[in-house]
Amino acid sequence: MTDGTSQDEVAVAAAEPEAKSKPVEKASLLPPYDGPVLEVRNVHRSFQTGSRIIHVLKGIDMEVNPQQLVMLKGRSGSGKTTLLNMLGGLDQPSSGDILFSGQPLQDWGDRKRTSLRRKEIGFIFQAYALMPLLSAWENVELSLRMADVPRSEWKERVGHCLDLVGLTKRVKHRPFEMSGGEQQRVAIAKAIAHRPRLLLADEPTAELDSKMGAQVMAVFRNIIEVEQVTICMTTHDPTILEVADHVYEMADGRFIK
Template identity: 75%
Template sequence: MDATPTPILTVKGVERSFQVGGEQLHVLKGIHMELKPEQLVMLRGRSGSGKTTLLNLIGGLDQPSNGEIMFQGHSFHQCSDDERTQIRRRDIGFIFQSYALMPLLSAWENVELGLRMAGAPRSEWKSRVTHCLELVGLGKRMDHRPFELSGGEQQRVAIAKAIVHRPSLLLADEPTAELDSQMGAQIMSVFRSIIATEKVTICMTTHDPTILEVADHVYEMVDGRFIS
């Protein structure tokens, strides 16, 4: 690998403000960052520091008030809603704190749904779904529904669903917040193996100091800014 690989995403001078009761609330105040290939990057900060807002901008779920976001050569901040949706569907996976699984579907069916939504050829479904569930350690739990799985297992299903369409970027909002420290450490181990196997970059938010040591880079966030 090149000593200085080209970032897959760059954020330059990004600001985000919201109108609240006639006042401007400045949530992000000039953010600069890079996400490089096959890295685990953490946005660390207290609730209200702006890290989830930034994650939503990186994932194209929202647009900045000022600044630039470049993702694999696309000016994400200038794309239309439809263009951003297409890029997300193809190149980005999301993991939410609440797992966001369909309760009546098995682990297998939940992950398969990710491939259906991405428009992947049906011939690939079986091998790809199996691979992703085995990668997260759920090879023997594929037929279980979410209510039959522990919190950590549900989070693994959510991870498998997020990577099944082969994204280049995986975004996770507080993925260990609902888990105990042992389960949190296991999820971090799963993330490291996914980076190695799937060649994906992971950017996640956290306020858990116990998992920072596994990150390639940590951005510390306070009041809408990064502090060194």
């Protein structure tokens, strides 16, 4: 999921739900809105290669409501990652509209979309996207630094997020000292640290075995309840679909009815 933006910029059993930590005061880019977090209206996306035009998305319509876990299911090449990129403001439709909390992203400039990604969206990558020389604690702390969260709040928030994903005993470990499932849980803690409204995850269980994949999905369900975040993710793994609130199946750039 890249457009020249660095991964840090866009950058177990689940713990029992606990009291939420004190919200970070941050200037809101978005006016109050009680509708869907995301609305996608007749979105098309095409790319030109030489004299050839490739149609990747062909009339996509969807909604993602608050505090839902929504999955985009499809094989490689179905268009699901292209759609996920546009939901995060990393790419724009060739035609159609994408609204984030009621605001049309195509009307925003690059600077405002970048600010939206830093403050309101968390990204999780298939390959974890952790800084290899930083500990789990330092990786999560880095996301707060990049989101301009006051330093005085870092300790409490980092501890809360790592506890939420079940890693309180691994906070000093670096990525190469952790299993794949543990690295992915650090990536989740990092993605939610700045309290985004939306979490976008690109194949978050693809590199994990079925047991670790189930643990990651349990963490997702827990953070939806505790953090009141909305999650949209891509997958081609049929074993995890049952935990979703809604599944959109894609093939050849369209949703299968």
